[in-house]
Amino acid sequence: MWTVVYVSRNKDKIDKLIGVLDRSGIITMLRPADRDGSCEGGAYEILVPKTELDQAQDIIFDTELSAK
Numbered sequence: 410m411w412t413v414v415y416v417s418r419n420k421d422k423i424d425k426l427i428g429v430l431d432r433s434g435i436i437t438m439l440r441p442a443d444r445d446g447s448c449e450g451g452a453y454e455i456l457v458p459k460t461e462l463d464q465a466q467d468i469i470f471d472t473e474l475s476a477k
Contacts, residue, residue, distance in 0.1 A: 411456040412440055414465045425452045429472050430457070435465050 417423050423439065429439050435457055442452035457465040 410459045411438055412459045412462050413454045414457045414462060415455040415469055416452050418452045420453065423455060426455060426469055426472060430455070430465055430468060433464075433468050435461050435468065437465075 414428060415423070427437050427439060440454050440456065442454045444475040
């Protein structure tokens with residue numbers, strides 16, 4: 410089962426986090442958060458397998474802290 414781990418309108422941030430998760434061995438999926446699926450100026454969701462949720466959250470938290 411896939412679980413949303415992060416949502417953002419900032420595509421650059423989404424791409425960076427997907428790269429960090431991929432390098433850490435976390436399988437990711439990206440999808441539009443908009444109901445119509447267009448993503449035009451809308452938000453994106455990063456999804457990970459439920460079994461990897463805790464690890465993905467830790468990686469995202471550490472990445473966000475180190476960016477500040």
